[in-house]
Amino acid sequence: MLWEKDKLVKALEIDGLEELIQLYKDYDIQTSFVRRDNNFFCVSGCGACCYKPSLHLEVTVFEMIPLAIDLIISGQVNYVLEILNQQGIEQIPCVMYHKTSEDGSQGYCTDYDNRPLICRYFGGAAKVGKYGSRQLVLCKILKEKHKLNQDLLDRLSNLMPFIPHVTPQLRNLNRYIDNGLYPLNQGLKQALEYVLFRMQWLNPDAPEPNDPPVLTPSGGVDIAA
Numbered sequence: 597m598l599w600e601k602d603k604l605v606k607a608l609e610i611d612g613l614e615e616l617i618q619l620y621k622d623y624d625i626q627t628s629f630v631r632r633d634n635n636f637f638c639v640s641g642c643g644a645c646c647y648k649p650s651l652h653l654e655v656t657v658f659e660m661i662p663l664a665i666d667l668i669i670s671g672q673v674n675y676v677l678e679i680l681n682q683q684g685i686e687q688i689p690c691v692m693y694h695k696t697s698e699d700g701s702q703g704y705c706t707d708y709d710n711r712p713l714i715c716r717y718f719g720g721a722a723k724v725g726k727y728g729s730r731q732l733v734l735c736k737i738l739k740e741k742h743k744l745n746q747d748l749l750d751r752l753s754n755l756m757p758f759i760p761h762v763t764p765q766l767r768n769l770n771r772y773i774d775n776g777l778y779p780l781n782q783g784l785k786q787a788l789e790y791v792l793f794r795m796q797w798l799n800p801d802a803p804e805p806n807d808p809p810v811l812t813p814s815g816g817v818d819i820a821a
């Protein structure tokens with residue numbers, strides 16, 4: 597059975613899933629307005645925060661489900677699972693990253709709309725800083741670029757979503773799926789297996805993971821280090 601995304605999201609009957617998808621949309625709308633109004637953007641083409649061992653990017657299984665659904669709908673699931681079934685996946689960068697430079701510092705996310713929270717936080721969130729005040733989360737590159745503009749950083753720290761509010765909001769959406777933190781690649785693997793399992797339950801004729809044919813990716817998934 598071929599699924600349309602909205603219908604599959606409903607049919608899966610996963611607690612909080614539609615709210616999670618909405619939370620991601622709202623997050624991106626809020627931060628894109630703040631970025632635009634304050635002329636605060638990532639360095640063009642940069643992907644340095646994605647190009648690190650995925651164990652440095654911790655996620656819950658639940659927050660990876662929108663990405664897992666997208667991979668299933670777009671026919672990339674078996675290709676991605678082949679990679680994720682290998683040993684040591686926590687040591688390689690996120691499988692969704694497509695590097696465009698030899699050293700991996702340039703590149704892009706192949707499913708930006710469905711990336712998990714941790715990926716939204718770099719340069720797009722505030723944390724609790726010294727003395728309990730809000731402090732913008734910054735990568736080294738943005739820190740260096742804006743080090744002389746403390747007024748801008750202070751303003752953004754008040755406008756960007758506040759991590760101590762957003763993280764519990766997400767965690768509270770679903771209390772049934774394991775809420776532990778996993779390296780991003782591992783969290784994605786578990787989310788794919790969870791969604792495929794539920795699809796089997798909805799439709800016993802649905803293909804199991806790694807059933808032939810193995811599909812090739814349309815989004816250029818590339819994990820070469």
Ligand code: SF4
Nearest residue numbers: 638639642644645735
């Ligand atoms: S947050 Fe920093 S490292 Fe990540 S893409 Fe933006 S500029 Fe690059």
Ligand code: SF4
Nearest residue numbers: 646690692693705715
């Ligand atoms: S999901 Fe996307 S944004 Fe997050 S680490 Fe992977 S490639 Fe980067």
